[in-house]
Amino acid sequence: MTYRIAVLPGDGIGAEIVPQAIRVLEAIGAKYGLSFTFTEGLIGGIAIDKTGQPLPAETLELCRNSDAILLGAIGGPKWDDLPTHLRPEVGALLPLRKELGLYANIRPCHTYDALADASTLKKEVLAGTDMVIIRELTGGLYFGSKGREDIDGVQKAWDTMLYSTPEIERIVRLAFETAGHRRKKLCSVDKANVLESSRLWRETVNRLAPEYPDIAVTHMYVDNAAMQFIRNPGQFDVVVTENTFGDILSDQASMLSASLGMLASASLGGHVGLYEPAHGSAPDIAGQKKANPIATILSAAMMLEYSFNRVAEARAIEAAIEAVLAKGFRTGDIMEAGKTLVNTEEMTDRVLEEL
Amino acid sequence: MTYRIAVLPGDGIGAEIVPQAIRVLEAIGAKYGLSFTFTEGLIGGIAIDKTGQPLPAETLELCRNSDAILLGAIGGPKWDDLPTHLRPEVGALLPLRKELGLYANIRPCHTYDALADASTLKKEVLAGTDMVIIRELTGGLYFGSKGREDIDGVQKAWDTMLYSTPEIERIVRLAFETAGHRRKKLCSVDKANVLESSRLWRETVNRLAPEYPDIAVTHMYVDNAAMQFIRNPGQFDVVVTENTFGDILSDQASMLSASLGMLASASLGGHVGLYEPAHGSAPDIAGQKKANPIATILSAAMMLEYSFNRVAEARAIEAAIEAVLAKGFRTGDIMEAGKTLVNTEEMTDRVLEEL
Ligand SMILES: CC(C)[C@H](C(=O)O)[C@@H](O)C(=O)O
Ligand SMILES: CC(C)[C@H](C(=O)O)[C@@H](O)C(=O)O
Numbered sequence: 001m002t003y004r005i006a007v008l009p010g011d012g013i014g015a016e017i018v019p020q021a022i023r024v025l026e027a028i029g030a031k032y033g034l035s036f037t038f039t040e041g042l043i044g045g046i047a048i049d050k051t052g053q054p055l056p057a058e059t060l061e062l063c064r065n066s067d068a069i070l071l072g073a074i075g076g077p078k079w080d081d082l083p084t085h086l087r088p089e090v091g092a093l094l095p096l097r098k099e100l101g102l103y104a105n106i107r108p109c110h111t112y113d114a115l116a117d118a119s120t121l122k123k124e125v126l127a128g129t130d131m132v133i134i135r136e137l138t139g140g141l142y143f144g145s146k147g148r149e150d151i152d153g154v155q156k157a158w159d160t161m162l163y164s165t166p167e168i169e170r171i172v173r174l175a176f177e178t179a180g181h182r183r184k185k186l187c188s189v190d191k192a193n194v195l196e197s198s199r200l201w202r203e204t205v206n207r208l209a210p211e212y213p214d215i216a217v218t219h220m221y222v223d224n225a226a227m228q229f230i231r232n233p234g235q236f237d238v239v240v241t242e243n244t245f246g247d248i249l250s251d252q253a254s255m256l257s258a259s260l261g262m263l264a265s266a267s268l269g270g271h272v273g274l275y276e277p278a279h280g281s282a283p284d285i286a287g288q289k290k291a292n293p294i295a296t297i298l299s300a301a302m303m304l305e306y307s308f309n310r311v312a313e314a315r316a317i318e319a320a321i322e323a324v325l326a327k328g329f330r331t332g333d334i335m336e337a338g339k340t341l342v343n344t345e346e347m348t349d350r351v352l353e354e355l
Numbered sequence: 356m357t358y359r360i361a362v363l364p365g366d367g368i369g370a371e372i373v374p375q376a377i378r379v380l381e382a383i384g385a386k387y388g389l390s391f392t393f394t395e396g397l398i399g400g401i402a403i404d405k406t407g408q409p410l411p412a413e414t415l416e417l418c419r420n421s422d423a424i425l426l427g428a429i430g431g432p433k434w435d436d437l438p439t440h441l442r443p444e445v446g447a448l449l450p451l452r453k454e455l456g457l458y459a460n461i462r463p464c465h466t467y468d469a470l471a472d473a474s475t476l477k478k479e480v481l482a483g484t485d486m487v488i489i490r491e492l493t494g495g496l497y498f499g500s501k502g503r504e505d506i507d508g509v510q511k512a513w514d515t516m517l518y519s520t521p522e523i524e525r526i527v528r529l530a531f532e533t534a535g536h537r538r539k540k541l542c543s544v545d546k547a548n549v550l551e552s553s554r555l556w557r558e559t560v561n562r563l564a565p566e567y568p569d570i571a572v573t574h575m576y577v578d579n580a581a582m583q584f585i586r587n588p589g590q591f592d593v594v595v596t597e598n599t600f601g602d603i604l605s606d607q608a609s610m611l612s613a614s615l616g617m618l619a620s621a622s623l624g625g626h627v628g629l630y631e632p633a634h635g636s637a638p639d640i641a642g643q644k645k646a647n648p649i650a651t652i653l654s655a656a657m658m659l660e661y662s663f664n665r666v667a668e669a670r671a672i673e674a675a676i677e678a679v680l681a682k683g684f685r686t687g688d689i690m691e692a693g694k695t696l697v698n699t700e701e702m703t704d705r706v707l708e709e710l
Binding site: 227 | 439442444445449475476477480496497499501502503509510511512513514515516517518519520521546547548549550551552553554555556577578579581582584585586587599600602603604605606607609610
């Protein structure tokens with residue numbers, strides 16, 4: 001079995017971290033008898049520079065013809081003055097999600113014993129935090145109708161938070177199933193006291209709940225969720241929410257971990273999944289071999305699990321990373337006194353040794 | 356000069372904390388030569404029980420004929436099974452805001468030296484945090500058109516995030532002015548990379564900025580703001596944002612303080628301002644004299660400052676509270692080993708002694 005991976009390094013540190021994840025995938029392949037083909041495509045700022053487009057048609061075609069996509073990072077100061085819809089992030093990510101039907105963004109967020117002191121939250125507050133945020137990714141305010149009107153010099157602008165039952169059902173089912181493989185708790189986050197779309201969301205969750213009798217379902221208002229993530233993050237197992245709320249909450253939750261450099265993500269839905277670190281292109285450290293490759297390596301682990309159902313292989317990568325951290329190896333973003341500073345490649349070397 | 360205050364204790368601990376703020380206002384009045392009349396009105400669950408309405412017309416009338424409103428808290432489990440639009444919070448707060456034109460919600464959030472250890476964030480992260488969140492309160496998804504449609508068994512539901520230039524201008528001007536009285540930094544939070552309403556918001560901020568040349572303006576995406584509030588809250592002075600983002604961010608920011616029991620708020624816009632603690636009705640401790648009255652007392656201080664321009668009087672109340680905390684008096688929500696536990700009235704007694 002050969003898996004075809006579309007490789008989109010993108011901008012900034014993307015070109016440094018993506019090759020590290022490929023090294024790990026190749027090692028896993030050698031050990032477990034899987035083979036991969038890696039085909040590179042252009043995306044983001046570098047694609048604008050070379051083709052004039054943040055998401056060239058060729059790249060989209062490559063993605064469609066692959067079994068999974070490994071993405072680095074997108075954007076940088078060089079392209080920040082472009083009009084928004086041509087900017088690398090929006091111009092590439094939103095159409096990619098829509099075209100490939102990637103309606104579910106999955107972000108695991110847990111603490112590492114070895115890095116317990118690295119968050120801005122107190123260690124005892126974070127103890128036991130282990131949640132997955134499932135964000136709807138192709139609906140809501142992002143893709144609802146939007147517009148502007150000028151009446152006698154008064155401008156009006158609007159966006160529409162629109163959801164239909166099939167859109168809600170598919171993401172909520174995925175969340176129930178994810179909870180079924182975990183601690184069997186699902187918290188659906190909405191603003192049903194104010195929003196009609198949230199009321200439909202909540203009704204849909206409640207309608208599906210009897211089909212998953214072993215899952216304990218709760219509902220939480222988004223404002224309260226933003227408090228509870230800081231007050232007592234250990235209470236959450238799987239969290240499911242709509243696109244905009246998920247954008248805010250998943251970035252907030254990323255602060256519960258030691259570093260953005262540790263956080264993986266998967267975007268699922270169509271026949272091909274997209275895997276990328278939760279962090280950005282970090283132009284300030286690009287080209288300096290300082291970037292932490294772990295988020296990208298963990299994203300490759302998610303690919304093995306979610307796209308290829310290779311769970312043992314995914315667990316092996318995660319265990320290798322835990323072991324490397326326990327031995328005290330650190331990239332700059334997670335460095336502490338008494339630990340051993342390593343660069344991007346050296347961190348990967350250590351992970352490969354553990355495998 | 357006699358100030359007419361509409362007093363709306365509401366539900367749960369509301370009936371315990373509001374009288375404490377009145378005691379403080381009376382003491383301030385005696386000392387500084389101001390006089391107040393206090394007229395009670397029904398709101399929330401207790402109003403539903405007595406009149407069938409969460410916001411009786413009589414209460415709205417009382418508010419219109421007052422110089423300021425002091426509100427306790429609204430809601431409780433007794434009314435949680437009512438249909439949303441009849442529930443105490445939504446059924447009272449949203450029409451009150453709309454009818455009185457309270458388009459600006461102001462939430463100061465700063466740390467107290469005496470309580471530096473009480474947050475779930477690390478002390479060194481919180482050091483120096485002192486921000487004001489200004490939330491637009493009568494526009495956006497809350498009041499834009501919303502609806503539902505059923506086409507062949509597929510339901511669709513939507514809400515509209517709508518803003519016009521006059522709505523944005525008035526709140527943004529208030530934010531610039533607030534920054535002018537503080538550290539002269541304004542951060543406008545939006546999602547202009549995705550939302551048309553946010554693009555109009557951002558353009559409006561940029562158009563007004565030259566009128567306030569001494570204010571340093573920055574823009575931040577809401578997902579990043581949710582991270583930065585936890586990563587480095589000390590970077591913010593005044594934050595201004597639209598209704599839904601403000602709902603989420605102001606509740607998130609409340610966790611930077613020692614306790615919700617310390618956080619005041621003001622809702623401004625029309626000729627009468629509304630002042631209320633940021634916390635809820637806390638049914639679990641209602642009637643037990645355990646509630647922390649400080650948030651409500653600080654809300655009364657905001658009333659003196661914002662509605663009556665009595666700045667010295669407001670500062671006197673704030674200083675009295677700092678002094679009481681420094682002397683080690685604590686209600687249950689902020690209690691620590693080695694401090695003196697006091698009840699709701701005793702806490703107020705201590706504040707009055709300091710005045
Ligand atoms: C770049 C932006 C459009 C994007 C989003 O809001 O979805 C990003 O914040 C993300 O979360 O992937
Ligand atoms: C009760 C609810 C409608 C309200 C809001 O969302 O505005 C509350 O959360 C608040 O922030 O005052």
